[in-house]
Amino acid sequence: MRKLLVTGGAGFIGSNFIRYMLSRHSDIRITNLDKLTYAGNPDNLRDIEQDDRYRFVKGDICDADTVDPLVRDADVVLNFAAESHVDRSIGKPDDFIRTDVFGTFVLLEAARKHGVERFVQISTDEVYGSIESGLFKETDPLMPSSPYSASKAGADRLAFSYYVTYKLPVVIPRSSNNYGPYQFPEKLISLFTTNALDDKPLPIYGTGENVRDWLFVTDNCEGVEAVMERGTDGEVYNLGAGNEKNNLEITRTILRELGKPESLMTFVRDRQGHDLRYALDTTKIRSLGWEPRHSFEDGMKETVSWYRDNRRWWEKLKSGEYLEYYKSHYKREL
Numbered sequence: 275m276r277k278l279l280v281t282g283g284a285g286f287i288g289s290n291f292i293r294y295m296l297s298r299h300s301d302i303r304i305t306n307l308d309k310l311t312y313a314g315n316p317d318n319l320r321d322i323e324q325d326d327r328y329r330f331v332k333g334d335i336c337d338a339d340t341v342d343p344l345v346r347d348a349d350v351v352l353n354f355a356a357e358s359h360v361d362r363s364i365g366k367p368d369d370f371i372r373t374d375v376f377g378t379f380v381l382l383e384a385a386r387k388h389g390v391e392r393f394v395q396i397s398t399d400e401v402y403g404s405i406e407s408g409l410f411k412e413t414d415p416l417m418p419s420s421p422y423s424a425s426k427a428g429a430d431r432l433a434f435s436y437y438v439t440y441k442l443p444v445v446i447p448r449s450s451n452n453y454g455p456y457q458f459p460e461k462l463i464s465l466f467t468t469n470a471l472d473d474k475p476l477p478i479y480g481t482g483e484n485v486r487d488w489l490f491v492t493d494n495c496e497g498v499e500a501v502m503e504r505g506t507d508g509e510v511y512n513l514g515a516g517n518e519k520n521n522l523e524i525t526r527t528i529l530r531e532l533g534k535p536e537s538l539m540t541f542v543r544d545r546q547g548h549d550l551r552y553a554l555d556t557t558k559i560r561s562l563g564w565e566p567r568h569s570f571e572d573g574m575k576e577t578v579s580w581y582r583d584n585r586r587w588w589e590k591l592k593s594g595e596y597l598e599y600y601k602s603h604y605k606r607e608l
């Protein structure tokens with residue numbers, strides 16, 4: 275029986291990963307360590323919280339006393355926990371440095387002390403910075419340009435250093451932008467879909483020509499599993515679907531799916547230091563036998579329908595603290 279410690283499992287990708295792994299493996303135990311920040315939501319895992327193979331621990335990855343016994347008991351650590359929203363990192367980077375860098379260090383130290391079969395450090399395509407043309411390979415230099423991506427780059431290379439220095443069996447997936455069910459309604463697709471459902475403006479930064487490569491979240495989960503099972507120690511794996519779309523195309527797709535008017539498109543002040551384009555060469559992960567299952571069209575249909583059918587999930591989130599953030603973030607712009 276395999277024992278997994280998943281950190282940040284109450285967030286968007288972590289919760290999808292836990293559900294995905296439990297649906298595919300019977301001989302498995304998963305402990306989810308999550309601090310339940312604004313982005314951590316127990317509702318994301320309501321359907322599996324009674325499953326005997328699953329256990330939830332509320333706690334902070336920066337707290338060595340909490341982390342130590344959980345890592346001691348685990349065969350594999352997957353570190354999804356992070357502050358993950360670029361705009362919030364521009365406003366207040368403090369928690370990004372603390373969780374994304376120091377928290378990763380605490381986990382790595384515990385893994386070094388107790389030994390693990392695998393340490394999967396969830397990284398991101400943003401560590402490369404922006405690329406005008408062509409594709410980033412795993413060996414390209416890192417040029418992160420926001421406090422978020424710089425903190426993720428720090429964690430990514432710190433994990434690598436534990437492989438080089440201590441022979442900790444680290445693997446590092448770097449995925450492109452994920453979309454799908456259970457994404458906190460602050461990121462482009464989840465925010466715009468839920469705003470459109472309420473006939474609210476969709477705030478497009480700058481010209482809307484910035485490009486991202488969109489990967490359906492369960493395809494990413496499958497990729498993370500492939501890296502965990504078949505990746506080589508110390509190696510990085512880019513995970514992308516090759517669905518390069520600019521923000522205008524994404525916005526129009528959402529409006530079309532929902533039958534809402536383009537008059538909801540509202541151009542606002544650009545994000546500071548806004549990366550123009552992310553794009554990945556995925557030859558290496560494809561050599562492990564992985565490829566995305568969802569086309570962009572199917573993934574978007576599934577995503578937009580999910581938010582339409584799960585209004586109660588996101589309406590709860592778009593209140594209280596969220597409204598304070600939203601009002602202060604967009605107040606000069608909308």
Ligand code: NAD
Pocket residue numbers: 281282283284285286287288307308309310311312313314315333334335336353354355356357358359373377396397398399426448449450451452453458
């Ligand atoms: P998310 O913000 O939805 O979830 C993050 C989770 O981490 C939340 O449940 C939160 O409560 C938890 N957390 C935060 N600080 C913590 C701490 N100190 N201790 C314990 N738990 C803590 O993020 P996400 O979009 O699911 O991203 C998950 C991971 O994937 C992150 O490492 C992110 O950098 C990476 N990633 C995300 C994307 C994307 O498009 N969303 C793309 C590439 C990589």
Ligand code: TDX
Pocket residue numbers: 358359360361397398399400450451452460461462463465477478479484485486521545
């Ligand atoms: O209101 C908005 N208006 C807008 O135009 C928001 C929230 C975003 N945007 C633009 C900015 C980007 O060009 O949409 C694009 C995508 O923005 P986000 O959803 O904030 O994602 P991004 O900044 O690309 O980062 C995401 O992908 C990599 C995740 O949030 C990161 O956690 C991940 O590492």
